[in-house]
């Protein structure tokens with residue numbers, strides 16, 4: 001037995017010895033080859049080997065490095081897009097994942113770890129993505145540490161027969177989808193201008209279209225319009241128009257104009273720019289502000305009727321006879337006081353109607369990306385027709401007093417009820433009264449005395465409706 005095992009060990013030893021000597025001979029031959037054969041011949045040999053290899057290996061590989069630029073200082077946009085594109089596939093396919101907080105500081109973004117592979121399918125074609133990392137010792141000597149440079153990359157592998165499709169359609173699709181994921185995950189901002197600068201805070205308004213109480217058909221039309229707009233990149237490019245759309249929201253205070261703007265931003269995932277025109281000194285400043293807005297944004301100008309000569313009041317004034325001027329001045333002062341504008345603001349602001357319209361029409365044609373511009377007013381009849389004609393303001397949306405449909409939505413959202421025996425009384429009362437959704441919502445705000453009893457909230461609303469009806473009738477009969 002001992003003899004037998006000894007013989008086995010000896011045989012194993014000889015085998016390892018032989019392999020060892022083969023490797024040693026190969027290394028020796030390679031060393032001789034490297035030393036004595038000129039560079040050109042070696043290069044040729046390598047080239048032919050690669051060619052032979054590619055002949056047998058029918059796949060094409062593309063590498064996308066994370067760091068690009070002269071000194072590998074900037075992060076490649078393509079790499080980021082691919083990372084976002086692959087994140088959903090990685091969560092279902094990869095065994096090792098990396099997690100990080102997304103740019104919106106809320107969602108967890110999962111990406112595949114180094115040396116993981118995921119498979120993708122596009123138009124029936126299979127492709128493979130591998131994430132990799134090259135570690136190279138840094139050449140520069142540092143006093144503190146000798147940092148190892150990590151260079152990450154994604155490698156795409158596909159069959160060479162699909163070359164055209166991949167280089168054209170597929171990679172475009174990856175970039176576009178990746179950017180869309182990035183937009184969905186980004187933290188959105190609310191910008192406000194102080195003078196010629198934008199300041200921003202994180203935009204976290206909870207309003208959605210489900211919470212806006214209004215005519216359901218109109219709501220659906222608005223949502224369709226917004227969604228169609230946001231998907232019409234090719235259309236606008238083809239007809240050569242700036243990718244923008246204007247909305248004019250009008251209606252009495254408290255009917256949900258500002259709420260709807262927040263809902264629009266939430267629906268499309270856009271940033272909001274709240275432009276305070278009275279703080280803008282002149283057209284140059286206005287142009288600067290408008291150029292600085294990013295794509296995928298909504299520019300909001302609230303209470304446009306209070307924004308000075310945008311209403312054309314000044315223009316009309318100039319046309320009048322001189323003797324009327326003093327009278328007009330007084331009238332103006334009265335109006336400004338009513339709209340809460342200070343005289344200082346009026347004097348310092350020289351933004352003109354034509355300036356604003358020119359920027360809206362012309363400037364954005366030159367900037368890529370989609371933008372919505374939303375004007376709000378309580379008095380649509382005061383506006384200059386030039387400002388609101390179709391084409392400049394594509395959609396005019398009237399938000400009005402609370403109807404029964406809007407009431408039902410508020411009751412559902414606030415009180416969690418969809419039907420109630422008091423609804424018919426309220427329906428009748430709403431037909432004859434002018435109450436805003438904001439007032440109704442105020443009645444439905446939680447009150448300790450009412451607890452969770454919807455009866456009490458509805459009765460309080462009925463009482464208030466009866467009172468307003470009584471007042472409105474009295475007022476009507478007096479006048």
Ligand SMILES: Nc1ncnc2c1ncn2[C@@H]1O[C@H](COP(=O)(O)OP(=O)(O)OP(=O)(O)O)[C@@H](O)[C@H]1O
Nearest residue numbers: 211212213252253254255256257258259437438441
């Ligand atoms: N249509 C609505 N649906 C749901 N809630 C509404 C609606 N209208 C008003 N509200 C409630 O009333 C509050 C005030 O509404 P909002 O600020 O949107 O009114 P507005 O039309 O912008 O008024 P203003 O003309 O004074 O700016 C909101 O916080 C919202 O909760």
Ligand SMILES: [Mg+2]
Nearest residue numbers: 257258259302
């Ligand atoms: Mg408002």
